[in-house]
Amino acid sequence: MATYPTSDPLLVVIDPGARRTDGESVRIAKDVLSAGAATKVCLPDGPEEFARALARRGSRRPVVVGDDRALLRAVTVLHRRRELAGCVLSVVPVGDVMHLARSLGVPTGPVAAARAVLDGSVRRLDLLVDDSDGVVLGALHIPPLDLREAPPDDTALDAGTGAGAGSATAFGGGPGGGRDWLRTCQSLVRTLVARPPRAATDTAPAPSRLRVEVDGVAVVDLDQPVEAVSVVPGARGMAEVEVRPLSGPGAEASPLLAEGRTVTVSGAHFRYRADAVVSGPVRTRTWTVREGAWGLVVPAPR
Template structure:
């Protein structure tokens, strides 16, 4: 791990959502950072200005003040510019969704996080990268299939409108049909080319987490069960491929899909994040 000097020049990018949600924490973080280092503050109004600020950072170390979404946006941009390996990111968590940042070791609270930016150390972290160039910092989850959406009935032509309205009124007194709950998925899960679960085994959920021993992703598949709970299937590897009917997945805080096939690979030590040093 590398230790940083307080004389580092910082590029402080304040996400607009953080400014709106908790302006006081933003102000405190900015004051602490400005007191300990030379800072340039950027106030982007949207994703394009956010990316432009990162692209023009020069030799300054970028500091993101925002939530998990802002951190993911920064990592994704730098990855796609092929500049992630040589750029150490820092973060002061401000906003609603902060679970990913805290899991990665970023302190809770504006003051503690800002001090870690100034006096902390670089921690190298693994990354999941998929075949569409998307990234996963903390965890990937494939939940059960969503309930089938209700399809609206077509509206009849004007000449049939009155009888149709009468029919609707007569049906409205009937109890509404039960909304189906999410059901198990039928997906093939391959880890390093070996099939862990095949299409004949319905599953309730799949979890993939980078950062396992030896730069491996940890995979857990929970089979669907009747009665007694089924034992989860666990595996570890450098590539994970999921194939099957259209499925959606949650990567950190965002939901993607539907897709029929997706492969994730682990990039060991792909990026650096500033965390508190060991006392």
């Protein structure tokens, strides 16, 4: 890790979520940073102003005051502007979600984190980049399929009545109006009657059927139900992949482990959690490791 010059002027971008969640920690961080370096403070009201502040940073070193989502937003902005490799980021974690910052070695207290910004060292980190230009800093998880997201069973039945609430014949305004009115009433009654609760087996997450490839080699295919998939940036520009298949109905098999530079997941529509953000559904997605793609200031080793 390289020591970063503390004399550099700072651009302190304070995420609006941090201001709402913990204004006192924001104030403490700002005071510590202002006492140790020349600072310009920016208070964006939303994502667009956040991105504009980073784009206009000039020679100032950006410091994000916010939670994991704010850090991810900053990395995404710089990556999509193709400025990430030449920019070193600092973060003072403030907010509800700070697991990612902690796992990357950033102190979660405002004083310690602000001092690390001033006196810390640059740690080069790998990055997962997907084929839609999204980024993953810490971990990627594909959870089981949740059947609760499926539409209610009777939607097709209601749609098939042909008697929408706004139709011209719904209340007898045309030929066959009486029959249309009756169907409308029947549909309304079906909507108002309480549905019996679904069985627990109908609402529990079910295993997905996915094909997972690492560097073009299949780790698991569609014929094997998958409980979960996780991908994290490892060492030496490699991604570490863990696939948890099911060996039979409800019987969990040993995890399948692999590592490589590209990971492709395909199959039925699936959602995935990248750091603190849930994306999808998609049918296929490929992630590629970018070795040492970004720099983060962390406390200097003692």
